[in-house]
Amino acid sequence: MPEGHTIHRLALDYGRLTGPVRASSPQGKFSDSASLVDGTPLTRTEAHGKHLFLGFRDSDWVHIHLGLFGKVTFGAVPAPPATDTVRLRLADATSYVDLRGPTTCALINDEEKAAVHARLGPDPLRDDADPDLAYRRISRSRTTVAALLMDQKVVAGVGNVYRAEVLFRHGIDPYRAGRDITPAQWDAVWGDLVALMHEGVRNNRIDTVRPEHTPEAMGRPPRVDDHGGEVYVYRRATLPCHICGTGIRTADLASRNLFWCPGCQQT
DNA sequence: TCCTTATGTACAA
């Protein structure tokens, strides 16, 4: 689940908790901090890339990063007894939210929060994002564009699915060096990320296939990928490309699975 | 019941 769109969606959904919030850490690893915010209202929520910030009082923040395994589940009260993997349970009068398996769940202050923002690149889902900042890094780098897109200092919020899909949608070879990406290409990629990721927040899933390439439009049987959305290349290794029929390729790049269509992605 | 895998990151060497 967790790419940037998931985290921004969580910021919206956590933000619906109202009034004094009960906070607990059934699993125990966050007990001391949970007791510090227990009984206080959740005043604001914010996301930057894959980082989620829940604001309590004036300057207390619960900083959450889901990592690869983290999950958040919402439900109506009464909440069931928490299992021993729930790191943080928040609840108001009507609903509860359980957090499991996060890489990070820590109580921080404004200064520490600012430090997190400072080490993240522009986020396509934030209004304050400056895509030129990302292009400055990309255009000076010999690193592959595939690796640069996953680097949160360069762009915040893009993960393995959006990386693979946006490069496909723009016909860009993932092994192309950053400095060979033209300003026009970056403008197009950035604009596409903004649109795709906003749609991801709305639908709470990743869909990247253009209307003219959907199974219905192409006369193929309807299909939804395992992870919940309709995509061109992600986890479609060896299957024929929706557009050109070439077998989708996969490779290991910096210990992550890369997917691309050698037929469509040559520029 | 065990093994593999995963939409992620940080740190050591």
Add this chain to the structure above:
DNA sequence: TGTACCTAAGGAC
């Protein structure tokens, strides 16, 4: 570059 960390689902036995 390798390894550690966090959890749950699915598939092989």
